[in-house]
Amino acid sequence: MIPAKCPEWGRVSDCLTGRTIPKPGDVSICIYCSGLSVFDHTLNQRPATEQEKKEIYASPKIHLYLKVVQEARKRLKDQGIQDE
Numbered sequence: 001m002i003p004a005k006c007p008e009w010g011r012v013s014d015c016l017t018g019r020t021i022p023k024p025g026d027v028s029i030c031i032y033c034s035g036l037s038v039f040d041h042t043l044n045q046r047p048a049t050e051q052e053k054k055e056i057y058a059s060p061k062i063h064l065y066l067k068v069v070q071e072a073r074k075r076l077k078d079q080g081i082q083d084e
């Protein structure tokens with residue numbers, strides 16, 4: 001598993017889902033804050049630029065993924081389950 005560091009929070013997740021090995025330009029949605037990041041040429045994550053966000057948000061698939069993450073976060077909070 002590849003650790004993923006959210007560029008918005010700096011929080012590290014212990015894995016990525018989707019591609020086992022990301023490629024430059026792939027988009028990541030942080031499970032903690034729903035922030036968008038993009039893998040750079042060294043496969044480090046950086047915040048998406050405003051232009052990239054416009055392009056990313058235009059994708060119906062990304063909208064669905066964001067809704068899933070946001071709904072999961074809400075349900076965890078509603079059930080009193082804390083992040084580890």
Ligand SMILES: [Zn+2]
Binds near residue numbers: 006009031034035
């Ligand atoms: Zn985050």
